[in-house]
Amino acid sequence: MSTRLAGRTALVTGATSNIGRAVAEAFAAEGALVAVSGRSAARGAEVVDAVRARGGRAVFVRADLDGGAAAARDLADRATRALGGRIDVLVNNAGVYPGDTTDRTDEETFDRVYAVNVKAPFFLTAAVAPAMAEAGGGAVVNLGSWIARLGVPMGALYSSTKGAVETLTRAWAAEFGPRGVRVNAISPGVVLPLADGSGHPAAAMMRGTPAGRMGTPAEIAHAAVYLASDEASFVHGIVLDVDGGRTTAAVVAA
Template sequence: MTSTELAGATALITGATSGIGRATALSLAGRGAHVLVSGRDAARGDETVTSIRSTGGKADFVAGDLGDAGAVRELARAAVDLGGGHVDILVNNAGVFPGGPTSATSAEDIDHVYAVNVRAPFLLVGELAPAMAARGHGAIVNVLTMAARFGMAGLALYGSSKAALTLLTKAWAAEFGPSGVRVNAVSPGPTRTEGTRPLGDQVDQLAALAPAGRPAVPEEIAAAITYLVGEGATFVQGAVLDVDGGRNAT
């Protein structure tokens, strides 16, 4: 779909070199946003940028390792520069989702998952939301997971990190909402991406537990993110939109 709904807006999307983030980048660019595609892999980033530009959209790649706090702050500064002095939309999509028994989880594993899934969004919001608030508008979407809603054996670390991001969504809605910055979240169910491909049949087995009975494609999650940053959601704040094929209802 092509529209000009987001014309003039700059959107920083983390993890836009793959999967849900890439689909979101294409979607927001298709609505006129200048999309800043972020990730570590420049080749995949360039591929996303090229796809957007080939359809007349505006995009640039901005590298950053979200596991490094200094690099996260540098990413925010680079995004503002590339964005012509403003970032209006932030999609905290990048995430790591290792599974395994709690007893086999090391301190380093915990630090890494929390650095990428919690600390990086926290620092990006701290760097970018105040300027949005000063301008009186902005939209932030955090990408969660249905595994933050209930206990799943093997997903204690991942689920807990996204549960922290769930609370942060509400805390930031309370903090920045009065200044015109809407903060919301999307909670996906199993989705076919480069990141879940190594899981093979497990994705289908997990998806089979939900009413939809199948995994999502990235575009279905991107559509919800696009709604939350757009004109149709101007009164939606602090919400978690479940896009999980109905798993939350069962």
């Protein structure tokens, strides 16, 4: 087991599946005590058991982040207690993705997506970052998305929420950085749980990219470990593209 996050505590939202689970497992493998947060106690227990089976440390803290400030403060309080009195790293990963077109998106869906994807991380960061600063410092890692900067015909609502998260990342870096709290974001490309997703319809989204394939949750988790660790001590307010080159380069096949 490596020790890049030894002695650290971390709260990871949406940690019972996919990217969130990979981040929680990677943090634990690097020595952190991880609060695995999500809505499903059964899936949370599965992640905690998997972490402990590999010699890591994790606890489950159930939460349904509906965007309300009260829910965010409640999670922050319970996670802080579960982690022994402090949160050193916060990963704002929980989110929902409605892939419909703009004209088929109703107001209820609009409000729900903004509540989960923007309001929840906003108020959770508001609850956690000041305490980090008072304790001497910490790190916040937000999850953005490649479609925040490369327009596609579906998912305008989702992409706008991730654009908001990336903007908040820069604003929070300016706000909390001078107080010892580093805030950065990761912008994943098309990611599936399986390493080989060549037969999945989403694989088409990665054609013409340098990587030529979809990413895995573990590849996103590696970036999260870096941003949470002392190796990124001079990194503030960035959006780290981990997208196989989707937003930066195009490959033209001969």
